[in-house]
Amino acid sequence: MNVYKALTIAGSDSGGGAGIQADLKTFQELEVFGMSALTAVTAQNTLGVQGVYPLPVEAVVQQIESVSTDLGADAVKTGMLFSAEIIQAVAEKIKQFQLNRLVVDPVMVAKGGAPLLQQEAVHALKTYLLPLATVVTPNIPEAEVLTNRTIRTLDDRREAAKRLYDLGVQHVVIKGGHDDDGEEAVDLLYDGHEFSYFTSKRIETMHTHGTGCTFAAAITAELAKGRTVKEAVETAKAFIQAAIEDELGIGHGHGPTNHWAYRKTFVR
Numbered sequence: 001m002n003v004y005k006a007l008t009i010a011g012s013d014s015g016g017g018a019g020i021q022a023d024l025k026t027f028q029e030l031e032v033f034g035m036s037a038l039t040a041v042t043a044q045n046t047l048g049v050q051g052v053y054p055l056p057v058e059a060v061v062q063q064i065e066s067v068s069t070d071l072g073a074d075a076v077k078t079g080m081l082f083s084a085e086i087i088q089a090v091a092e093k094i095k096q097f098q099l100n101r102l103v104v105d106p107v108m109v110a111k112g113g114a115p116l117l118q119q120e121a122v123h124a125l126k127t128y129l130l131p132l133a134t135v136v137t138p139n140i141p142e143a144e145v146l147t148n149r150t151i152r153t154l155d156d157r158r159e160a161a162k163r164l165y166d167l168g169v170q171h172v173v174i175k176g177g178h179d180d181d182g183e184e185a186v187d188l189l190y191d192g193h194e195f196s197y198f199t200s201k202r203i204e205t206m207h208t209h210g211t212g213c214t215f216a217a218a219i220t221a222e223l224a225k226g227r228t229v230k231e232a233v234e235t236a237k238a239f240i241q242a243a244i245e246d247e248l249g250i251g252h253g254h255g256p257t258n259h260w261a262y263r264k265t266f267v268r
Ligand SMILES: Nc1ncnc2c1ncn2[C@@H]1O[C@H](COP(=O)(O)OP(=O)(O)OP(=O)(O)O)[C@@H](O)[C@H]1O
Pocket: 018, 109, 110, 111, 138, 139, 140, 175, 176, 177, 178, 185, 186, 187, 200, 201, 202, 203, 204, 205, 208, 209, 210, 211, 212, 213, 214, 215, 237, 240, 241, 244
């Protein structure tokens, strides 16, 4: 049996909707063996983030070493990295173990506004990690921080994608979840030559906790199987659409998406 393996380097969300939990559930649903290197523990639920406890840099490094020296990973995803020190150490390990299918989800704040990345770490993200990335998947506010530009129109988004590409990333996906003007949720992909658009019906719901993590994890799982970036984004878009649509309705705030919805609609 050919077993595909993916590693997520991210924070824990005790509420199970985002972070490492969303990543591992998504890998499993897409039939990829999931492994994890935890960067931080958050006490979190659908109402917000109650606590953030980063792990020592050595702990992050050792987890990546343990996985890489034995099991190996066909693709890697990074999520919440919290500090410049963790980012630099992760980038070193990615180079050392030649983990060259890398999806960077540049997580900065939780939906309720709690910071998951220290402000001074943005520079480290751009300098050390983005040049190693196969794909970077910012939402609109993250793309604004990374490019230092305001994004209002689709033209602004295309320009931001070009600037992110110039930092050395191979593919840029700027997600449209935060652009709630229209009837559609449009994600844009730039590969240095052309733009592709992934469009779905925008769903009216407050239960979108962890959509970004889930979407990037689905891209990672598909890259682990050897799919092209375009194919991977297409599957990820269908996966997240199903997960938002088939609402679980749990928790008292911004609830999680349904990670098993895609299997009911699309698999076999
Ligand atoms: N209301 C919605 N209806 C349909 N698709 C959506 C909706 N909201 C987000 N999406 C899709 O979900 C994916 C994630 O986008 P989004 O911009 O919400 O990420 P994010 O802000 O990083 O998420 P989070 O920080 O909660 O993890 C994208 O594919 C986007 O198009």
